[in-house]
Structure formats: C-alpha cells, structure tokens
Amino acid sequence: MIESPLLQNLTGYIGGRWTDSAGGSTFDVYNPATGEVIAKVPSMPEQDILDAVEAGKQALRLTNPYPLETRRKWLEDIRDALKDNREEIGRILCMEHGKPWKEGQGEVDYAAGFFDYCARHIQALDAHTIPEKPKDCTWTVHYRPIGVTGLIVPWNFPIGMIAKKLSAALAAGCPSVIKPASETPLTMIAFFSIMDKLGLPDGMVNLVMGKASVIGKVLCEHKDVPMLSFTGSTEVGRKLIVDTAEQVKKLSLELGGNAPYIVFDDADLDAAADNLIANKFRGGGQTCVCANRIFVHEKVADAFGEKLAERVNKMTVGDGMNDGVDIGPLVNKAGFDKVKRHLEDALAKGGKLVAGKQPDELGEGLFFPPTVVQGVDRNMACYQEETFGPLVPMALFRTEEEVIEAGNDTEFGLASYVFTADAERAQRVAAGLRFGHVGWNTGTGPTPEAPFGGMKASGIGREGGLEGLFEFVEAQTVPRGF
Numbered sequence: 001m002i003e004s005p006l007l008q009n010l011t012g013y014i015g016g017r018w019t020d021s022a023g024g025s026t027f028d029v030y031n032p033a034t035g036e037v038i039a040k041v042p043s044m045p046e047q048d049i050l051d052a053v054e055a056g057k058q059a060l061r062l063t064n065p066y067p068l069e070t071r072r073k074w075l076e077d078i079r080d081a082l083k084d085n086r087e088e089i090g091r092i093l094c095m096e097h098g099k100p101w102k103e104g105q106g107e108v109d110y111a112a113g114f115f116d117y118c119a120r121h122i123q124a125l126d127a128h129t130i131p132e133k134p135k136d137c138t139w140t141v142h143y144r145p146i147g148v149t150g151l152i153v154p155w156n157f158p159i160g161m162i163a164k165k166l167s168a169a170l171a172a173g174c175p176s177v178i179k180p181a182s183e184t185p186l187t188m189i190a191f192f193s194i195m196d197k198l199g200l201p202d203g204m205v206n207l208v209m210g211k212a213s214v215i216g217k218v219l220c221e222h223k224d225v226p227m228l229s230f231t232g233s234t235e236v237g238r239k240l241i242v243d244t245a246e247q248v249k250k251l252s253l254e255l256g257g258n259a260p261y262i263v264f265d266d267a268d269l270d271a272a273a274d275n276l277i278a279n280k281f282r283g284g285g286q287t288c289v290c291a292n293r294i295f296v297h298e299k300v301a302d303a304f305g306e307k308l309a310e311r312v313n314k315m316t317v318g319d320g321m322n323d324g325v326d327i328g329p330l331v332n333k334a335g336f337d338k339v340k341r342h343l344e345d346a347l348a349k350g351g352k353l354v355a356g357k358q359p360d361e362l363g364e365g366l367f368f369p370p371t372v373v374q375g376v377d378r379n380m381a382c383y384q385e386e387t388f389g390p391l392v393p394m395a396l397f398r399t400e401e402e403v404i405e406a407g408n409d410t411e412f413g414l415a416s417y418v419f420t421a422d423a424e425r426a427q428r429v430a431a432g433l434r435f436g437h438v439g440w441n442t443g444t445g446p447t448p449e450a451p452f453g454g455m456k457a458s459g460i461g462r463e464g465g466l467e468g469l470f471e472f473v474e475a476q477t478v479p480r481g482f
C-alpha cells in the first residue's frame with residue numbers, strides 16, 4: 001500500500017471536510033508497473049454526489065460575488081502549493097499512472113502553470129462598459145460565474161487536466177464537483193490535501209469518486225449544475241451531449257484525437273524525428289495529442305524511418321519510478337490489448353515492423369515497447385482509431401493536396417503537426433487541416449497560454465489562454481437608460 005503525507009485521508013471531500021462514503025463500498029487502485037493494489041478508495045453512492053452539489057450551491061455567491069483579488073489569491077496559493085509539493089505529487093502520480101517520475105513532476109509544473117496563467121489574466125473577467133450609447137443607454141458587460149460545475153477528468157494527466165479546468169472555474173468564482181478517473185484518484189486526493197490547507201470557502205471544491213454511471217447521472221440530471229467540463233473519449237462525450245440536452249447544459253468537451261504528423265521532403269528530418277519521439281512517447285503514447293498517423297513524403301520515407309528506428313531502439317521501457325526509464329507501463333490491460341490489436345492488424349494487412357517486437361513476443365505485464373510500422377494505409381485500425389500507446393504507424397504521401405485530404409480523413413480534429421522548411425506551404429497546410437492545434441516544425445502540445453481544443457468530433461470549447469478563462473462565465477449585459 002502506498003504511504004504518503006498527502007494521502008492521510010483516502011476519502012471524498014465535500015463542503016470543506018474529508019467525507020467517508022455513505023455507502024461504504026470501495027474500489028482498488030493499482031500500480032500498473034507491478035500490478036499491486038496500492039490503495040482502496042470509496043465508491044461513492046448517489047447521496048454523496050447530491051451532497052457535493054449542495055455544498056457547491058452553498059459556496060456559490062451571485063449577489064455578493066467573491067472579489068477578483070480573492071479569486072486571484074486562491075489561484076496563486078494553489079500554484080505555490082503545487083510547486084512546493086511537486087516531488088510528492090509527481091511520485092504518487094507515477095505510482096498510479098505509470099509514467100516516468102520525471103514526467104510526473106513535469107506534469108505538476110504544467111498544472112501550476114494553468115493556475116499562474118489564470119491568476120495573471122483574471123482581470124480580463126472584470127466588467128466593462130461599452131462606450132457607445134445605443135438607444136441612450138450605457139451598457140455594462142458582466143462576466144457572471146455560470147454556477148456549480150461538474151469537472152470530469154481522465155487518467156492520462158491526473159493533475160494536468162484538473163488544473164486546466166479548475167483554474168478557470170475558480171477564476172470565474174464557480175464551485176466544482178470533481179470526479180477523477182478510477183485509475184488515478186490518488187493524485188487528486190493528494191491535490192485536495194494541499195488545497196484543504198489554503199482556506200478556500202467550504203464547498204468551493206468537492207471531490208467525489210466511484211462509478212462514472214452514478215456520478216455522471218447526478219451531474220447530468222441535476223438542475224443546479226449548469227455546466228460540465230469533461231476530457232475523455234468521444235463516445236462518452238456524445239453520451240453527455242444526449243444526457244444533458246433536456247436541460248440545455250453548457251458543455252466543455254475535450255475528446256478523442258487522431259493526430260496526423262506530416263513530414264515533407266524539405267523538412268529537417270532530425271528535428272522531425274526528435275520531435276516525434278518527444279510527442280509520441282510522452283505518457284507512453286497515452287495522450288490525445290500524440291501523433292497517431294505519420295505521413296512521410298515518399299522521397300524521404302526510408303531516411304526518416306531509419307532515423308526513427310535508431311532513436312526508438314535506444315529507449316528504455318520499465319517501471320517509471322526507476323531512473324533512466326523513458327516509457328512506463330500502459331495504464332491497464334484494456335489499453336495494452338488495444339495497442340497489441342492495432343499492431344497485429346497492421347502487420348496482417350501488409351505493414352512492416354521496423355522497430356519493436358512482434359505481437360507474440362510481447363510477454364507479460366503492461367510494458368509495451370516503442371514500435372514503428374511502415375507501409376500503413378487507411379484500411380488499418382491504427383489509421384482509423386486512436387491507438388493510445390507507443391505504436392508509430394507510418395504512411396507515404398506524394399503531394400500537398402493528397403496529404404491535407406489524408407490528414408482530414410478522420411472524424412477527429414484535435415492536434416496535428418507539419419514539418420516543412422517552406423513557410424508558405426506550412427500556412428496553406430495549417431489552414432487546410434481541420435484541427436484545433438497545428439504544430440509547425442514542432443511536436444509540442446498545449447500550454448497554459450494558448451487556447452487548446454478540438455474541431456469536429458474532438459470536442460467543444462477551449463482550455464488554456466483567454467478563451468479557456470472565459471469558459472466558466474456567462475456574459476450578462478446590463479443596459480441602463482437615462
């Protein structure tokens with residue numbers, strides 16, 4: 001069992017108090033590197049979720065809003081507390097997610113960055129007046145907190161994802177009911193244990209854990225929860241749209257991806273290969289911004305494949321707590337089996353393995369080696385679906401038009417990447433790609449400063465940047481006549 005000063009209370013947190021589940025049932029949390037159970041946490045029943053919403057309602061202040069300086073202080077305090085606890089939170093994160101501990105600590109810094117950004121830009125939420133006087137009125141635009149929000153976060157960034165949502169919610173003055181993924185509740189408990197000491201108003205942040213069906217139902221149906229922010233699969237996102245349609249709730253959804261990574265023949269191939277390694281193997285390939293289809297111009301395909309294989313063959317797979325590990329285990333067996341299925345399917349349909357292992361050599365455990373397959377086409381599962389693992393599928397292209405069409409040949413539109421030395425071509429390709437994020441000569445992902453989100457079936461709304469800051473407020477205009 002995991003021991004930590006930040007895990008003294010393995011319970012939910014409602015109305016400013018650690019709260020044991022009313023039902024008494026629990027679920028197990030595993031270390032994916034060892035398969036061991038490292039904690040048991042409550043699977044909370046409907047009544048607990050209702051209590052959490054009620055606590056949020058009590059914390060919501062409309063007629064006497066929390067002053068902007070107070071909200072800024074909450075954000076700064078959380079940022080500082082995250083920085084002070086980066087090692088311990090990073091360790092807990094590594095134990096339950098599996099990513100290398102250095103990456104875990106980096107994720108805590110990333111999370112702190114969102115609180116910092118919102119603190120520095122919160123004045124954008126101040127009311128402003130419109131200088132003209134249409135119809136002899138002065139108009140004031142207020143940004144009102146939307147209300148109690150449900151924040152539902154995935155396991156792939158156990159602290160990064162909640163930071164994106166909660167920083168903007170707190171900036172707006174919205175209380176939250178927060179549900180972590182069942183694979184990674186401990187990082188969230190650790191986060192609550194640092195927030196517990198910061199003097200936020202009771203009910204401003206509430207933690208519930210357990211079955212998605214129970215928690216999701218309350219959050220979707222409760223009339224006092226006007227907004228849900230969710231990161232996860234498109235399948236679940238679609239269900240949330242249906243389940244909240246009756247009440248016309250606001251949804252902020254960051255859903256699946258199927259990122260094209262396009263390498264033209266004039267690209268710096270070493271830079272393209274280095275960036276692909278960093279992009280693709282971050283979190284073991286379990287990120288929604290990971291390159292999922294690598295399109296390489298036919299003139300440079302062999303050279304690029306060699307550069308990639310050379311780099312991949314130097315990578316170390318193992319327990320993320322050990323020094324020198326580049327890729328940890330996949331988070332669970334379902335995730336491992338999906339990557340294996342994609343590899344089997346690609347090889348059965350004519351793909352060529354240029355780095356990694358044959359499916360029957362993979363062995364026990366959740367450790368999947370970095371794998372490169374050439375000769376991929378659109379009939380393969382790894383081209384059509386998001387693999388969410390360390391498999392690099394490479395396809396060829398000949399022309400700019402062809403690769404824009406191929407890149408867009410997916411229902412998803414989250415992240416994409418283009419490597420070329422030709423600035424005009426980069427601008428044309430970026431404009432043609434229906435993706436919310438287009439990296440030009442970089443595989444870098446979201447940052448606190450820039451709005452990030454998906455087009456098409458990859459979601460609704462943005463996180464990060466001023467756009468993300470405005471997600472949790474509603475503009476209210478108050479014209480005043482003379």
Ligand SMILES: O=CCCC(=O)O
Nearest residue numbers: 156287288289445446
């Ligand atoms: O998994 C998707 C988001 C990735 C990120 O926040 O860097």
